[in-house]
Amino acid sequence: LISADKEQGKKRKSKSATIAGYPISIFFIVVNEFCERFSYYGMRAVLVLYFKYFLLWDDDFATTIYHTFVALCYLTPILGAIIADSWLGKFKTIIYLSIVYTIGQVVMAVSAIHDITDTDRDGTPDNMSLHIALSMLGLLLIALGTGGIKPCVAAFGGDQFEDHQEKQRSTFFSIFYLSINAGSLLSTLITPILRAQECGIYTKQQCYPLAFGVPAALMVVSLFVFIVGSGMYNKTAPQGNIMVKVCKCIGFAISNRFRHRSSQYPKRHHWMDWAEEKYDKLLIAQVKMVLKVLFLYIPLPMFWALFDQQGSRWTLQATTMNGNFGALTIMPDQMQTVNPILILVLVPIVDSLVYPLIAKCKLNFTPLKRMTVGMLLAGLAFVAAALVQLQIDQTLPTFPSSTVGQAKFINMINGNINITAGSNPITLDAFSVLQPTYKTQTIPIKCAKNAYMFFYLQFRDMTEKPEKGENAMRILNGFNSTLNVTVGDEGFGDIVTNNMSEYIEVAQGTNDLGDECVYTQTLGFGSSYTLVIPSTFAFGPNCADSIRPVMDISPNSIHMAWQIPQYLLMTSGEVVFSVTGLEFSYSQWHLEIKCSVLQAGWLLTVAVGNIIVLIVAEAATLEDQWAEYLLFTSLLVFVCIVFSVMAFFYKYIDPTKIEAQFAHMEPYEKEKKKSLDMTKKNLYGNDRRGSNSSNKGTQQTKM
Numbered sequence: 001l002i003s004a005d006k007e008q009g010k011k012r013k014s015k016s017a018t019i020a021g022y023p024i025s026i027f028f029i030v031v032n033e034f035c036e037r038f039s040y041y042g043m044r045a046v047l048v049l050y051f052k053y054f055l056l057w058d059d060d061f062a063t064t065i066y067h068t069f070v071a072l073c074y075l076t077p078i079l080g081a082i083i084a085d086s087w088l089g090k091f092k093t094i095i096y097l098s099i100v101y102t103i104g105q106v107v108m109a110v111s112a113i114h115d116i117t118d119t120d121r122d123g124t125p126d127n128m129s130l131h132i133a134l135s136m137l138g139l140l141l142i143a144l145g146t147g148g149i150k151p152c153v154a155a156f157g158g159d160q161f162e163d164h165q166e167k168q169r170s171t172f173f174s175i176f177y178l179s180i181n182a183g184s185l186l187s188t189l190i191t192p193i194l195r196a197q198e199c200g201i202y203t204k205q206q207c208y209p210l211a212f213g214v215p216a217a218l219m220v221v222s223l224f225v226f227i228v229g230s231g232m233y234n235k236t237a238p239q240g241n242i243m244v245k246v247c248k249c250i251g252f253a254i255s256n257r258f259r260h261r262s263s264q265y266p267k268r269h270h271w272m273d274w275a276e277e278k279y280d281k282l283l284i285a286q287v288k289m290v291l292k293v294l295f296l297y298i299p300l301p302m303f304w305a306l307f308d309q310q311g312s313r314w315t316l317q318a319t320t321m322n323g324n325f326g327a328l329t330i331m332p333d334q335m336q337t338v339n340p341i342l343i344l345v346l347v348p349i350v351d352s353l354v355y356p357l358i359a360k361c362k363l364n365f366t367p368l369k370r371m372t373v374g375m376l377l378a379g380l381a382f383v384a385a386a387l388v389q390l391q392i393d394q395t396l397p398t399f400p401s402s403t404v405g406q407a408k409f410i411n412m413i414n415g416n417i418n419i420t421a422g423s424n425p426i427t428l429d430a431f432s433v434l435q436p437t438y439k440t441q442t443i444p445i446k447c448a449k450n451a452y453m454f455f456y457l458q459f460r461d462m463t464e465k466p467e468k469g470e471n472a473m474r475i476l477n478g479f480n481s482t483l484n485v486t487v488g489d490e491g492f493g494d495i496v497t498n499n500m501s502e503y504i505e506v507a508q509g510t511n512d513l514g515d516e517c518v519y520t521q522t523l524g525f526g527s528s529y530t531l532v533i534p535s536t537f538a539f540g541p542n543c544a545d546s547i548r549p550v551m552d553i554s555p556n557s558i559h560m561a562w563q564i565p566q567y568l569l570m571t572s573g574e575v576v577f578s579v580t581g582l583e584f585s586y587s588q589w590h591l592e593i594k595c596s597v598l599q600a601g602w603l604l605t606v607a608v609g610n611i612i613v614l615i616v617a618e619a620a621t622l623e624d625q626w627a628e629y630l631l632f633t634s635l636l637v638f639v640c641i642v643f644s645v646m647a648f649f650y651k652y653i654d655p656t657k658i659e660a661q662f663a664h665m666e667p668y669e670k671e672k673k674k675s676l677d678m679t680k681k682n683l684y685g686n687d688r689r690g691s692n693s694s695n696k697g698t699q700q701t702k703m
Contacts, residue, residue, distance in 0.1 A: 017232070022168050023160045028229030030172075033153055034179040035222035036098075039105060039215040040146050042187030044070075045333050046195045046211045048312045049319075054112060054208055055132060063312045064614040069139045070308055071610035074603045076147025078243070081600060083148070085241035090156040091233060094149050098223045101145025105216035108138030112208035115201040123203035151599050160234050185340040191215065192333040243600055249279050249287050289653065293585055294601050296368075296646055302639040303577055304609025305616075306378045306632050307570060310336060312613070314385065317625070318563060320392050320465055322525050322556045335563055342571040350575050367584035368647035374577025375640040379633045381569035386629035388566065392558050393626065396465065410476065410532060410550060465526045465553060472503040472528040472553070473521075479537045503528070517543035524555030587652075 017024050047069070051062035084093040110116070111134030117127035125131055157176060161169040195211035198204040253275035260274070268274060272284050272291070318332035358365045411417050411428035419426040466472045475485050477495040485492045485501070492501040506523060517539055521529065532548040582602065622628045 021165070022172065023165075023232070023234075025160045025229050025232040025234070026157055026172055028225055028232070029153065029157045029160070030175055030179050032222045032226040033176060034183045035218045035225065036101075036146070036149070036153075037180045037183030038187040039101075039219040039222065040073075040142075040187075041184040042191040042215040042218070043105065043108065043142070043212055044311060045188045045191050045336055046208065048315050049195070049333055050112065050135075050208050050211075052316070053206070054114070055128065055135065059316050060617050063309075063316075063617045066312045067308065067610040067613040067617070069143060070311075071607045071614070072140070072143035073147045074607035074610070076144050077150040077603050078600045079144075080148030081151040082241050082244060084152045085238055086244065087238060089235060089238045090152045090159070091230075091235045094152050094156065094226065095223075097145045097148035098219070098226065099145075100141050101149070102216065102219045102223055104138045104141025104143075104145055105212065105219045106138075107134055107141065109209050109212035109216050111135040111138055112212050114203075114205055118202060121202040123200075123205060150603070156233075159236050181340050181343060185337060185344075187215065188337045188340065189334060192331045195333070196331055245283075246287055246290060249275050249283060250291075252278050253284075292650075292653075296643075296650065297601055297605050299639045299643040299646070300581070300605040301608035301612060302636050303375050303378055303573070304606045305612040306382055306609075306636055307574060308606070308610055309613060309632075310339060310567070310570065313625070313629075314563065314566070317385065317389060317392070318560055320396070320526060320556055321558050321560045321563070323560045324525065325561070330560055332560075335560055335567070338564060338567040339571050339574075342568060343575065346571060346575045347579070366647075366652075367580050367587075368643075368650060370576050370580040371584070372640060372644050372647065374573040374575075374580065375636060375643065377569050377573030377576065379636045379640070381566045381573065382629045382633040382636070384566035384569060385563075386626040386633070388558065388562050389624075389626035389629060391562070392556075393624070395554065395557050397553050410530070465556075466505060466528060470505045470507055471523040471526065471555070473506050473523075474503045474530050475501045476530055476532045476550075477501075478532060478534045480535060483533060500530070517547075519544040519547050521549060524557075526553070527551065527555035528553035 019027075048062050048066045051057045051065060052059065055062075057065070080093060080097060084090045088096065111131050114123070114125045114131075117125045117130055119126050154173070154176060157172060158169055161172070191211045191214065194214055195206055195208060197207040197210060199207035199210060250272070253272050256277060257271055257274040270288060272288050275284050275287075315333055315336065318335045321332075323330040323332065355365070409419060409426065409428055411430060415430050417428045419428060473487065475483070475492050475495050477483050477497060477499055480497055482494050482496045484494050487504065487506055490504050490506070492504065495501050519531070521531075523529075528551070530550040530552055532550055534546060534548065537543065537546045585602065616628070616631070620628060620631065622631065
């Protein structure tokens, strides 16, 4: 017994070991959270581009699956909280679901390896269904893992502190949320760079396996670090989930009210009062406070519907923009880093400058008014996105469709050519190109007698902007001999006389073509060129002068910097809306139930917001993206008006005072209940039917 007591004393001592007043165990938890957030946000940063460019899904379907995944990530925390509080405890829940999480990240990385099904080694997976199945399995496991541990890690960190360490606990939560933002910021900077690398066994492609593999490795590190600190943690046993208790109380009130729906039963002040037969009045009062705030949550998902499109629609918008910042090139998915950077800048400015200034002006800027302003700022962000999209659309070419056709005329001789296409006369200057659009599919074409022309109908023209901000280039050989052309490491192969090569993708910058005759072409983002090698071409020092570049699609001319205003407006809205919303909820809820129920309700609004996006993306038939942006703006403004009306009639409460009233009444209620129980026992004893009659009589007395 003495030996066991000594061992127990050593164990308690090791758990309470501190550094600078902080339990050693929290350092493992902070590192764990940093690695996990790096893993999640890093994978998520490149996810929509993976859908579009690897799985070859269109923008709408990629957006739908992206937001379905995000919605699942914010639905599963409810499951994680119930598992942790009711069965496994926080520590085991974090361990088990982190293993699921890690497996999901590994499966996601494997799904992006194109070589596993590329049997003919042409760079294109031959069994895309396998890659899609693995991707969906990986995302499902990730959603279960990241959502399941979300409500547990922060609360588990709080459990490591004693009652006298309130100041250290508060500092811990600040460091904890700083680690979240640090992981988010670094991952959204690094994983797009990893994605842009080229890798592969047989053919080199953009390295999505590396972009997903590094987050998977960080998740392994996160799990390892958390397990290493196992012996130092203060592990509390599961004590039952208060959220389940609240739901049962609400369910009993509804069912009891339904059973007593007859007019012979007197009405009660509030429908939750029908739970008094089973639950104490203090809990019922607390649930009333919960429901009052949850009612205000109803309009909130619309804000998150706009907010989370930073990772989908806004990233896809950036693919059609110019990312050249001088010597620095920004990739479309890296624009998401603007949000965490602005968060770190705006939070102290708003808290230390904006709110105090408003208070000095004696303006009654209540929490609900702040949230309304945050929603309006998000709506303005989408107006800014729509204006940017309008400018982008003006730079996009008109591509052929089922109702509109195009004919491309290229003059390869050193002289003008007169052509009649239908009833339209066309003059082609020497070495020029013209691409008119027609609404009919059959067009009679006549050429002047002093010129010649040939038709090459087998080549594939561009039907959309080049992917990933790269440039497309092809060669039209008008020379009297077969030519072999290379661009860097990429080759067009042999191009015979009067023939055109396929397009190849070329990165932004200055590129040299060929070894014998060097031609230099400066490329931007998203352009397409046809290089015409005329019949007058001759090798020599000035051979490049005779090569004529024909621009099929102009490069992206709208700079990515124009997205910064919309990110600034959206992040400002997030700071005012999200932080204030949580602060308001905590001020209106009972301390015991606020942590679990508040977090579940708040995360549920995020999930519903993402569901709204996928519904609109699939159901809306708007052809123009700017129109969809304005649709979301209109929906948010409408919801904002509804929320303003609800906020106007909301009466702020002080939960402490309400609970103090019930605490004062509690001894009297217990004595009254004890007296009723004694009366019931004396009258009916242990007879079941008598007991039932007594219960019925008691219920009628309470009514």
